[in-house]
Amino acid sequence: MHNISITQTKNNKQKPKDEALVFGRQFTDHMFLMDYKEGEGWYDARIVPYQPLEMDPAAMIFHYGQTVFEGLKAYRTKDDTIQLFRPEENVKRLNRSNARMCIPEVDEDIALEAIKTLVDLDRDWVPHKEGTSLYIRPFVIATEPYLGVSASKTYTFMIILSPVGAYYDAGIDPVKIAVENDYIRAVKGGTGEAKTAGNYAGSMIAQENVAKKGYAQVLWLDGHEKKYIEEVGSMNVFFKIDGKVITPHLSGSILPGVTRKSVIQLLMDWGIEVQERPILLSEVLTAHANGLLEEAFGSGTAAVISPIGELFYNETSYVINNHQTGALSKRVYDTLTGIQYGTIVDPHDWIVKVNPK
Structure with a gap:
């Protein structure tokens, strides 16, 4: 056990009703913090009441964006066990x-213990309704007050929690996506494989543009030739073509998703051929023209699986599987969520229980 001091709140917030939950708007009673100072390392691991931060206006996070974050969830099972899904992968x-953002490494054992301790303390905030969960946001920010362009000498590692509603109200609904021609998300050698704030800020203009045209997500192409598929929105993407499942390989510009990794393992368990390789947009469109593009879906923590019902490119719409959720997409979704909520046996020891009662 690591020394994590706990100061409990004296003013518990009113918990929202499960049916009123939205994503990322409400926060629990407590948060975790730990500080870093060059020459001293990480110190003062603590859980305190959720509260605003007091920061110097010159803190380097505000000026140079030196920050990283993660996202995972805690789930309540039917017997009121609280459990996490592959948290060690997020850490x-x-x-x-x-490492990519020049931020000191966090002790992974301490980070995992901090997540479990904080979730256990605020376990009453884990909602009960089917499909709901407690979103966990670990993040690190640069705190040194300095306007020189260099790596900060001080940091704070924090974890906050937010109860969230079901991503889909009634079944998993296919979305319409549009290929992005004007902007790029990342290039090899850049920060695409790091989960850092700037990646998301830079992608918002493309997302805003396609949303005005009625599309839910952007399909990103590679930044060099703009021919190869990379990600869909902030998710990894899969295509089922002629019985095989193809997903872009981790080239250095794509985020290595925990859900992506889990999907690949399940498909392999089921004897389905999975190819991790460069995939041309033209290859997908040709497969569509030949009737071989059977399904497409995104994968990520928030939605788990997001089926793709339509692809828009160069003023042409390509309907996939008649706008229906494919059998494989649904099987993957049902299996992953079943493992997460404890209704399906976990074959790979992916589940970590939080202080079972």
Whole structure:
């Protein structure tokens, strides 16, 4: 056990009703913090009442964007067990992002213990309704007050929690997406494989533009030739073509998703051929023209699986599987959510229980 001090709130907030939950608007009673100072390392791991931060206006996070974050969830099972899905993968990825953004590595054991301790303390905030969960946001920010362009010498690692509603109200509904021609999300050697704020800020203009045209997400192409598929929105993407499942390989500009990794493992368990390789947009369109594009879906923490019902490119719409959720997409979704909520046996020890009662 690591020394994490706990100061409990004296003023518990009113918890929202499960049916009124939205994403990322309400926050629990407590938060975790730990500080870093060059020469001293990480210190003062603590859980305190959720509260605003007091920061110097010159803190480097505000000026140079030196920050990383993660996203995972806690789930309540039918017997009121609270459990996490592959949290060690999120912590490992946090440190990979840290390395890319010149942020000191966080002790992974401490980070995991902090997540479990905080979730356990605020376990009453984990909603009960089917499909709901407690979203967990670990993040690190640069705090040194300095306007020089260099890596900060001080940081704060924090974790906050937010109860969230079901992503889909009634079944998993296919979305319409549009290929992005004008902007790029990332290039090899850039920050695309790190989960850092600037990646998301830079992608918002494209998302705003397609939303005005009625599309839910952007399909990003590679930044060099603009021919190869990379991600869909902030999710990894899969295509089922002629019985095989193809997903872009981790080329250095694509975020290595925890859900992506889990989907690939399940498909392999089921004897379905999975190819991780460069995939041309033209290849997908040709497969569509030949009647071989059977399904497409995105994968990520928020939606788990988001089926794609329509692809828009160069003023042409390509309907996929008649705008219906494919059998494989649904099987993957049902299996992953079943494991997460404890209704399906976990074959790979992906679940971590939080202080079982």
